[in-house]
Amino acid sequence: MNNPVTCLGRYTQEICLSIWNISALFFQTLYWMLIGPFRGKVSRRGSIFEQMVFVGVKSLVIIFFVNFFIGIVLAMQSAYQLSQLGAEVYAAALVSVSMCRELGPVMTGLVIAGRVGAAITAEIGTMKVGEQLEALQAMALNPVRFLVVPRFLALLIMLPLLTVVADASGIFGGYLVGTMSLKINSALYLDISFMFLEFKDIFVGLFKSTIFGMIIALIACHQGLTTSGGAAGVGKSTTKSVVISFILVILADVIITGIFYFAKV
Numbered sequence: 217m218n219n220p221v222t223c224l225g226r227y228t229q230e231i232c233l234s235i236w237n238i239s240a241l242f243f244q245t246l247y248w249m250l251i252g253p254f255r256g257k258v259s260r261r262g263s264i265f266e267q268m269v270f271v272g273v274k275s276l277v278i279i280f281f282v283n284f285f286i287g288i289v290l291a292m293q294s295a296y297q298l299s300q301l302g303a304e305v306y307a308a309a310l311v312s313v314s315m316c317r318e319l320g321p322v323m324t325g326l327v328i329a330g331r332v333g334a335a336i337t338a339e340i341g342t343m344k345v346g347e348q349l350e351a352l353q354a355m356a357l358n359p360v361r362f363l364v365v366p367r368f369l370a371l372l373i374m375l376p377l378l379t380v381v382a383d384a385s386g387i388f389g390g391y392l393v394g395t396m397s398l399k400i401n402s403a404l405y406l407d408i409s410f411m412f413l414e415f416k417d418i419f420v421g422l423f424k425s426t427i428f429g430m431i432i433a434l435i436a437c438h439q440g441l442t443t444s445g446g447a448a449g450v451g452k453s454t455t456k457s458v459v460i461s462f463i464l465v466i467l468a469d470v471i472i473t474g475i476f477y478f479a480k481v
Contacts, residue, residue: 263366267370287311311394313417345443372429378425379425424472436457
């Protein structure tokens with residue numbers, strides 16, 4: 217049986233090494249984003265557009281329905297509590313602010329981490345175990361430039377846009393509950409919803425989604441690039457990518473929320 221101290225030291229070393237490698241991947245990605253387009257004649261705009269379609273357009277349905285049902289549940293639960301105070305109408309404000317500031321970006325980040333992050337890891341991991349990355353390097357093509365950058369940009373651009381869809385669908389779900397179940401006047405419900413919703417709430421949500429997009433892209437690509445062990449290794453890397461992305465998305469949400477809370481923003 218291994219010494220617990222030895223195990224702790226080994227895991228700490230692995231975590232520190234992973235953080236170092238992910239940071240290095242981040243700076244390499246920034247380099248090829250900012251300087252890479254001016255070097256060489258090969259354009260990756262087509263690849264970026266394809267990834268944007270995969271990340272954004274093909275995720276619209278699941279993002280809509282997940283957040284639509286979240287809005288319905290949130291409206292029903294909040295209305296049940298507020299009814300004891302005779303303030304059911306303010307469930308509208310609770311749904312709109314909660315969706316835009318917290319639930320919209322977080323649920324979107326988790327769904328995209330599970331759907332897109334896993335797909336990115338599996339795709340790059342399959343290329344890694346199939347020695348296709350070595351083939352790219354043999355042709356003097358940088359894997360970060362041709363594989364990581366398009367996916368990083370696609371997530372960076374599309375995740376905030378998907379968050380807007382998530383916010384709207386969640387508010388719509390709450391609207392249906394408020395007008396059909398709680399019998400709140402439609403105009404009054406919308407007025408209460410946007411009376412308490414401020415620009416800072418939308419900004420915080422979009423800022424979170426941008427950070428989440430960066431996290432998901434870096435984790436997924438890093439796990440794919442470090443895959444080993446054949447088909448079984450691809451499965452392990454994919455699972456690890458989703459788990460780590462989930463944890464880091466929630467952790468980032470806690471940190472960002474704390475920063476804006478203590479900054480009174």
